[in-house]
Amino acid sequence: MGFDMTTAFRSDLPAPSGAWAAPPRFSFVGGHNDGDSIPFTGLAEAAVTAIRRDGRRLATYNLGGSPLGHQPLRDFIAGSLSTRAGLNCDLDEILVVSGSLQALDLVNAAMLTPGDVVLIEEATYGGMLSRLEAAGVEPIGIALDDHGLRIDHLDSVLDDLAARSIKPRYLYTIPTVQNPTGTVLPRERRQQLLDLARRYELPIFEDDCYADLTWGCDRPPSIRSLDDASGQVIYCGSFSKTIGPALRVGYLVADPPVIRQLLALKTDAGTGAIEQLALAEYAPSHFDAHVDALMAALQAKCDAMIDALRTEFGSSVDVRAPEGGIYVWVTFPEGIDTTSLVPAAAAAGVEYNPGAAWSVDDDYGARRLRLCFGHLDLDTIRAGVAALAEVFRAETDLPIGTSQ
Amino acid sequence: MGFDMTTAFRSDLPAPSGAWAAPPRFSFVGGHNDGDSIPFTGLAEAAVTAIRRDGRRLATYNLGGSPLGHQPLRDFIAGSLSTRAGLNCDLDEILVVSGSLQALDLVNAAMLTPGDVVLIEEATYGGMLSRLEAAGVEPIGIALDDHGLRIDHLDSVLDDLAARSIKPRYLYTIPTVQNPTGTVLPRERRQQLLDLARRYELPIFEDDCYADLTWGCDRPPSIRSLDDASGQVIYCGSFSKTIGPALRVGYLVADPPVIRQLLALKTDAGTGAIEQLALAEYAPSHFDAHVDALMAALQAKCDAMIDALRTEFGSSVDVRAPEGGIYVWVTFPEGIDTTSLVPAAAAAGVEYNPGAAWSVDDDYGARRLRLCFGHLDLDTIRAGVAALAEVFRAETDLPIGTSQ
Numbered sequence: 001m002g003f004d005m006t007t008a009f010r011s012d013l014p015a016p017s018g019a020w021a022a023p024p025r026f027s028f029v030g031g032h033n034d035g036d037s038i039p040f041t042g043l044a045e046a047a048v049t050a051i052r053r054d055g056r057r058l059a060t061y062n063l064g065g066s067p068l069g070h071q072p073l074r075d076f077i078a079g080s081l082s083t084r085a086g087l088n089c090d091l092d093e094i095l096v097v098s099g100s101l102q103a104l105d106l107v108n109a110a111m112l113t114p115g116d117v118v119l120i121e122e123a124t125y126g127g128m129l130s131r132l133e134a135a136g137v138e139p140i141g142i143a144l145d146d147h148g149l150r151i152d153h154l155d156s157v158l159d160d161l162a163a164r165s166i167k168p169r170y171l172y173t174i175p176t177v178q179n180p181t182g183t184v185l186p187r188e189r190r191q192q193l194l195d196l197a198r199r200y201e202l203p204i205f206e207d208d209c210y211a212d213l214t215w216g217c218d219r220p221p222s223i224r225s226l227d228d229a230s231g232q233v234i235y236c237g238s239f240s241k242t243i244g245p246a247l248r249v250g251y252l253v254a255d256p257p258v259i260r261q262l263l264a265l266k267t268d269a270g271t272g273a274i275e276q277l278a279l280a281e282y283a284p285s286h287f288d289a290h291v292d293a294l295m296a297a298l299q300a301k302c303d304a305m306i307d308a309l310r311t312e313f314g315s316s317v318d319v320r321a322p323e324g325g326i327y328v329w330v331t332f333p334e335g336i337d338t339t340s341l342v343p344a345a346a347a348a349g350v351e352y353n354p355g356a357a358w359s360v361d362d363d364y365g366a367r368r369l370r371l372c373f374g375h376l377d378l379d380t381i382r383a384g385v386a387a388l389a390e391v392f393r394a395e396t397d398l399p400i401g402t403s404q
Numbered sequence: 405m406g407f408d409m410t411t412a413f414r415s416d417l418p419a420p421s422g423a424w425a426a427p428p429r430f431s432f433v434g435g436h437n438d439g440d441s442i443p444f445t446g447l448a449e450a451a452v453t454a455i456r457r458d459g460r461r462l463a464t465y466n467l468g469g470s471p472l473g474h475q476p477l478r479d480f481i482a483g484s485l486s487t488r489a490g491l492n493c494d495l496d497e498i499l500v501v502s503g504s505l506q507a508l509d510l511v512n513a514a515m516l517t518p519g520d521v522v523l524i525e526e527a528t529y530g531g532m533l534s535r536l537e538a539a540g541v542e543p544i545g546i547a548l549d550d551h552g553l554r555i556d557h558l559d560s561v562l563d564d565l566a567a568r569s570i571k572p573r574y575l576y577t578i579p580t581v582q583n584p585t586g587t588v589l590p591r592e593r594r595q596q597l598l599d600l601a602r603r604y605e606l607p608i609f610e611d612d613c614y615a616d617l618t619w620g621c622d623r624p625p626s627i628r629s630l631d632d633a634s635g636q637v638i639y640c641g642s643f644s645k646t647i648g649p650a651l652r653v654g655y656l657v658a659d660p661p662v663i664r665q666l667l668a669l670k671t672d673a674g675t676g677a678i679e680q681l682a683l684a685e686y687a688p689s690h691f692d693a694h695v696d697a698l699m700a701a702l703q704a705k706c707d708a709m710i711d712a713l714r715t716e717f718g719s720s721v722d723v724r725a726p727e728g729g730i731y732v733w734v735t736f737p738e739g740i741d742t743t744s745l746v747p748a749a750a751a752a753g754v755e756y757n758p759g760a761a762w763s764v765d766d767d768y769g770a771r772r773l774r775l776c777f778g779h780l781d782l783d784t785i786r787a788g789v790a791a792l793a794e795v796f797r798a799e800t801d802l803p804i805g806t807s808q
Contacts, residue, residue: 040462098672
């Protein structure tokens with residue numbers, strides 16, 4: 001037979017991807033949005049207008065402008081961050097990236113060396129956990145409560161690490177609509193966090209990619225905005241959750257020397273220009289109204305999911321309404337292992353993120369799971385939660401009543 | 405003062421990017437295209453049509469489909485490769501990537517470990533050379549002649565390496581409109597190359613990103629197409645040079661197990677969907693006619709540049725018309741150092757790629773340079789070459805007559 005090229009590959013690669021399959025009926029994973037909430041008519045108009053006007057500029061890498069990104073888009077981001085996140089920044093503090101995942105990759109490439117210690121929230125984005133594992137670093141989880149990061153725990157961890165002469169590379173935090181818990185870190189804690197970070201010279205990596213979808217409380221100023229030019233915080237955000245995840249446009253905000261260093265690592269010859277052109281045309285006149293409408297739709301879905309969980313699981317479930325976003329974090333009693341239930345759920349047409357994949361500590365995550373509701377209609381949410389309850393009824397000892 | 409975040413960065417990073425500046429008047433670098441040749445009216449129509457029809461799918465990562473890329477775009481790529489490159493492939497052999505630079509990154513991530521030896525053409529794409537340096541591998545240059553890679557030299561290098569029990573990780577080659585020399589490897593040599601690769605179990609990484617712009621000869625079948633399912637070749641291509649470089653859409657073609665492994669390393673949550681939608685809508689009915697018109701325009705620019713070089717530099721220059729593409733490779737007599745002339749050229753408003761940045765061996769590259777003509781009009785090409793000759797006249801001993 002022929003040559004097997006994969007025998008020439010490195011031996012330490014992640015497992016190959018499986019064949020793609022359409023999602024099951026009740027797919028509670030993926031961080032998607034709802035087709036009904038995509039402003040595609042406005043985006044189509046914006047795209048045709050912008051390409052007709054600026055299309056000649058597609059001839060040149062970065063549209064012939066700064067590799068920091070299309071300037072009208074950075075203008076919009078600057079204005080939106082000022083209004084929404086209390087974050088005032090100059091255009092040379094903004095780097096447009098190919099989705100906020102690229103922001104994670106650039107910061108990690110700049111900061112992490114195998115063996116490093118980093119601090120993260122004890123439950124956090126699974127895509128960051130897999131990146132930290134690939135980077136060969138040791139994540140330490142900081143405890144969360146109903147308001148997010150527990151400053152007292154962070155303090156004790158930093159103190160303990162300092163006693164051992166270990167300097168963590170950064171704290172990665174999702175303070176506003178935390179992924180997966182849905183909490184929002186209050187302003188007072190943000191200030192306390194900054195005080196600690198200054199004392200321990202701890203860089204903060206603030207991931208605000210869900211923050212535009214805050215409806216349960218007033219959105220506090222971003223941590224970076226409270227930092228009064230001391231340079232302690234790298235900030236990132238995204239259009240994935242507000243406009244659509246299939247677009248790949250996010251942004252980093254940091255001091256210019258940091259941005260210039262991260263830009264040197266961004267060797268992709270620029271972020272897609274048509275998406276930047278379309279967003280820059282669409283967003284100034286439509287973004288705010290669109291996000292308001294999107295949040296109303298998401299809130300109704302969220303309410304339906306919380307209601308369904310309480311109805312179906314009764315006292316067997318501990319669930320707190322998130323302050324925004326597209327997911328709920330569900331906690332079951334001790335003894336439940338959500339990872340082990342994945343096959344039974346799949347057989348019932350249900351998929352979810354088991355808590356262990358979204359947590360530093362498998363024990364912490366074992367009895368938890370994340371359910372995304374952003375892309376599903378209300379009936380599917382209700383039916384899917386009922387199907388999930390069926391799985392738990394059949395597979396666990398939880399006292400779950402029969403549905404209906 | 406505040407915290408300097410860059411002190412927390414790794415110590416082995418590339419230099420930070422400088423502030424962006426508009427290019428000089430005679431900028432012969434960058435791999436850009438001409439605004440006049442961008443089919444932006446057609447792209448605008450395609451974008452609005454596709455977004456209006458499929459925009460709901462922007463709600464879901466990868467448009468709700470395979471992470472290999474938007475299927476209609478893969479359909480087009482498959483058809484175009486069959487017609488243009490003699491390469492027949494199934495849809496699960498095609499991975500759409502965020503520009504062919506991502507193809508380089510994915511293949512390098514899968515294959516390279518610091519200390520590895522790789523084979524490349526003695527003059528090759530500078531962006532690959534910088535990647536190989538960052539990967540910590542040792543590139544060995546294979547000699548080129550007027551028809552591309554010299555098979556006899558490759559044979560002797562492979563033989564020598566085998567004698568030292570060194571197995572090169574791959575041969576990276578740009579066989580069709582070689583960057584920077586503009587040659588096209590004849591079919592017979594492609595077959596000889598494959599024979600050698602099989603004998604030495606050498607993976608071939610075939611970068612065909614300029615191949616759609618071949619006008620000086622018939623485009624031979626791609627190396628991968630000659631490989632009869634033996635799996636020796638990973639192939640990549642791009643829309644950057646045919647449609648526009650500010651779009652970030654390229655593609656990899658390889659056997660499905662290779663594609664699935666590379667996909668596992670593509671952790672960007674998909675390539676930009678609006679650009680895929682627009683291209684998939686535009687290309688089937690417009691790509692071929694557009695490329696024909698583009699090539700006619702490029703050929704006129706190329707002729708103007710070759711004429712200008714011969715007129716301005718006379719016998720002091722050795723330049724061969726490329727078989728296509730957007731650049732010419734210029735060789736000066738021994739003793740010239742094009743890198744050292746960069747500042748004087750900049751002062752005259754001229755920038756070019758010094759040969760050393762496009763070569764494995766600095767001595768080989770020293771008396772060479774690359775000039776891109778794709779983005780310039782004919783008068784600017786002529787005036788720029790005259791300005792370049794002025795620089796050489798002032799700074800070197802070359803017997804260059806006075807212009808006009």
